Amino acid sequence: MPTIRVQTEDFDAGAEMAKLRAGNPAVGAVASFVGVCRDRNDGESVATMTLEHYPGMTEKALAKIVDEAMARWQVMDVTVVHRVGELKPTDQIVLVVVAGAHRGEAFAACEFIMDYLKTRAPFWKKEQTPEGARWVDARETDDEAASRWAPGRKDAA
Amino acid sequence: MIKLLYFARLREDLGTSAEDLTLPAGVTTVAGLRSHLIARGGTWASVLADGKALRVAVNQDMADPTTAIKSGDEVAFFPPVTGG
Numbered sequence: 086m087p088t089i090r091v092q093t094e095d096f097d098a099g100a101e102m103a104k105l106r107a108g109n110p111a112v113g114a115v116a117s118f119v120g121v122c123r124d125r126n127d128g129e130s131v132a133t134m135t136l137e138h139y140p141g142m143t144e145k146a147l148a149k150i151v152d153e154a155m156a157r158w159q160v161m162d163v164t165v166v167h168r169v170g171e172l173k174p175t176d177q178i179v180l181v182v183v184a185g186a187h188r189g190e191a192f193a194a195c196e197f198i199m200d201y202l203k204t205r206a207p208f209w210k211k212e213q214t215p216e217g218a219r220w221v222d223a224r225e226t227d228d229e230a231a232s233r234w235a236p237g238r239k240d241a242a
Numbered sequence: 243m244i245k246l247l248y249f250a251r252l253r254e255d256l257g258t259s260a261e262d263l264t265l266p267a268g269v270t271t272v273a274g275l276r277s278h279l280i281a282r283g284g285t286w287a288s289v290l291a292d293g294k295a296l297r298v299a300v301n302q303d304m305a306d307p308t309t310a311i312k313s314g315d316e317v318a319f320f321p322p323v324t325g326g
Contacts, residue, residue, distance in 0.1 A: 167325060
């Protein structure tokens, strides 16, 4: 049963990884990704970042992405934790953990979840810079990363 | 009546996060609703103008211009997402 959480509090990646595979001797691989707030973006220094979401839809969109990953790859369980509210450089933003029998499927599912999260889950970042506050623009490279997974693409896993 | 929600840059530019709207006669799709809001003029016209990159969700599912809208729906307008 996947775990999806949107929260202001920080998370403990190690504890989440341990919890995901606890008591399951069929798990042979745990792949994880942690996204972290950087101190620079698009040439500006970032003092703080505020993350906004759409309560209800965000959780639903994440659950749908995770369901899709679990249907596509042989993985046993997934945890996604995404923070909202005010964050500063070095703070953790997002965690994806995938437990499966083998690493290939776990890595692929983890990367797919992140690529889809970046383009489909309703979160928005606003950065405070010395030049003032600015909303972060969506990146084309994120759309390209997500489109690699489209069915029929030669390089899709 | 439908519930309208605005997020992120749209919420700030429009100066509102939510409103209840009696579905105007003849508005049956996302595209129709967008045109109706643009017809308010001023900031509405500039923020929601055709060509502006924005996303729409109906009842918390991503929608496109042809998605149907009926009374009781929750419709959200927001910029392309930037999480992760």
